[in-house]
Amino acid sequence: MTLNILKREADQRMQKETANIVDAVVQKVNTILDAITDIRATESRDQALKVLVSSSIELSRLLVVQRAVFKVIMPEILPHQRIMFDPSTMEDMGGEDEDNLEERELCCVTFPGIIKRGDESGGHLQYRNVISKARILCSPE
């Protein structure tokens, strides 16, 4: 309920903080990409990224106010650690047949997924449902 009040008022009252977050994400992306690539940031590029960040903020707020617990998952792949492909929570973007991906190591997670715990009234937290699979790339065999 409290979060719903926040969500209802978010558009008007949290504009400044929200704009700060959007700018922070865009600035961080630009700082890193300007340093490691030969392409410089442009106004139109920043604008398009701001739209994406704003959409993700809207989605995150919608997820928070649900009674079920929604968790955005993005496995971290560390050097010298083997993280294997899990077909129930992951979706390969390399275009390979899923049957060939069993026991395959992950090489990169390109986009997170969503896992829901509990039903729509907030009960039965033991129930777990994959709402959106994380997009990953498997290492070549």
Place this chain on the structure above:
Amino acid sequence: MESEFTRELDKLSKSEAETTSFWQAKFSALNQTFLRTDTELRLLRGDLESREQEREEFRSRYELLAREIRERDEEIRNLKGQIRGLKEWVSTSTRSDGTARTSDEVFGEGMARLGNGLLNWVLVHFRRGRVGECLFFLWFIFWGGEGVKGCWSGWMGILSSEVESAQGFVWDTLWCSLLTPVPDLSKSDEGILEELGRLVPMYEDLASTSKVNMIQSLISRLLVELVFDAYFVGLSSEQAQHFTQVETFLSSFGEKISVIYMVTVNKLT
């Protein structure tokens, strides 16, 4: 002779009179029948007219009633719509959170749209870009001697007539592989590389094989850290911390915070 003629004349006169009276009687009977039938016909016509009039009346009444039924049906439909709307309103307004539930499909579709949007953004702006300063292998100087060509033909065991074309293939392959740019990130700012390493630990491997995926991974990680893992985007860190503490406290009672709120609301109402 005369008397016979007279008798015969009388006989004929009598016969004619009989015939005349017969046909007169016949005519009068037929005339009466005709008159009766004609009267009946008139009566029936009158009857038919009155029936037709009645039918018209019935038809107009039927149409009136049908129109009335249609109007009632329309009214029923309108009222049903109103009831449905009122039910929805009651259902929504008596819900403790005051909002309509969002289905899982909405989240799935939203996430897919966001993922596709991000991939599109990276492809549009970085498809032609280069990651790091590129080093080119200079092995071709070593391999470029004439003697090497001879070695190639001998080593590959091909006939002298095929040597030229085979050499062309070998050199093409060699040039392509030797001129492939290899990303060198060592000259980038150390602090930025450290941050990149934290966000995408495998960035060095990815930079050389799939820069698009690396950039996607980088932005996704930032979105997860700064947006999706935030308590509620828009709250200051102090406010978010405060809310988290309250939620942690309430969760220690064993249920999710919203369930506790729901129970409280249900008790109050």
